[in-house]
Amino acid sequence: MARNATNELLQKAKKSKSDEFYTQLSDIESELQHYKSHFYNKIVYCNCDDPRISNFFKYFASNFKKLGLKKLIAACYREQVRDLFNPEEDKNGFFFEYTGAEGEKNEPGSTDIVSFNGDGDFRSSESIELLKQSDIVVTNPPFSLFREYVAQLVKYNKKFLIIGNINAITYKEIFKLIKENKAWLGINLGRGISGFIVPDHYELYGTEARVDSSGDRIVSPNNCLWLTNLDTSKRHEDIVLTKKYFGHEDEYPKYDNYDGININRTQDIPSDFKGYMGVPITFLHKFNPDQFEIVKFRKGNDERDLSINGKCPYFRILIKNKRI
Structure with a gap:
């Protein structure tokens, strides 16, 4: 059955700057199995991820020793809202570091979280300092800020594996990287990415939209890809x-x-x-x-x-x- 109408959802998200599409663990596992050799003794940064709920963090934390990681960092953005009815700022963004040390918890509690001074936006100086420490960035960045997000990764010469809309190929900045062999498409594309978890306020568009057995609300756009600069044998x-x-x-x-x-x-x-x-x-x-x-x-x-x-x-x- 065709996946229709969910492109409209992504377009709505782009217009409203609403980017709350969360990646399913099954899709992460399906893609990451092709890159395992790249992660030995590396610091992975998931800079658009709440470590308490992110499936990217869950994947790397549960496979920390198998991949031979050095450190895992996840950071979360929190919108700062202040108006006449809410004179106090909301909680700041935050991050969590996991090193796999004996006795260290890989499921952060409130006492393990470190707050940023600001909102934790990936463009903030605090987030960039964590980026500088990292070797590989793996996440689902905001679709509406995809150009800017990739430009930052290139500026700081980072390895990456990220999810984006297929239309990103047509962006001149992204196509230039592909043409110059500085980035390429990952293994899974379109139907190879089975769908995204969306919050309650999102309308479930499309014939394949569903609520799964865990109660997660899923939309299946059929128009997303993985973009990376991590090489695989399949690419050749x-x-x-x-x-x-x-x-x-x-x-x-x-x-x-x-x-x-x-x-x-x-x-x-x-x-x-x-x-x-x-x-x-x-x-x-x-x-x-x-x-x-x-x-x-x-x-x-x-x-x-x-x-x-x-x-x-x-x-x-x-x-x-x-x-x-």
Whole structure:
């Protein structure tokens, strides 16, 4: 059954700056199993996570010794509200550090929590100090602040594994990182991310929205991805090319404004074409940088959207086969 309408929910969240989508433990386990070798003797920072309820914190705390972690830090934002009816500020943001020492609790109580002086926003100086200490950042950052969030990780040269909307691929800042081989898509995409826990005030949109056996309210957008700069062997697997261009030229129309051919599906990439090819953005999920070169995104030589007979297909990524 199609997952519909939940994109509308994410759009509402973007407009209202409401970013309360919490990742399920099953989705974290499904993705993290591919990166275990990266975490030995590393400090992991989950900087958008309440350690008392975060499934990211739960995963790393319960697998602390198995992964060989050095330290785990989780930090939580708390909105500061002050008005005529609430003259006092709400509680500050806070964080919790876990080192796996003997006798140390991996489920923080109120006495184990350390309060920030401010709200704990990932952009705050206090949170940045914790970021500087860390090696790898793993979390579900605010969708509405995704560009800014990734820019901070790049600025401080951090390894990361984070969740975002598939549309993030189209952001020029994110695409630039992908083109320069400084970031790439993780293992799971779309339906590979089974859904997010949302609070009670969120409307349950979509045919697959549900309340699970634990009472958690779940929405399944089918339009999210993992973005990372942690390498995996799967990323270097070739796309098997079974199609031919020569003899089937009519199946690969040329662009009006770029010397290249249009391809509607990744599986239709021909094995015998050495020129430029426009492929859908979903190609990035199977992209092997050893096999293909990313040349450009979306625009032709005139810097207008790629077109065929005056019509523009959905966003295309221009690529070239390195092996021909």
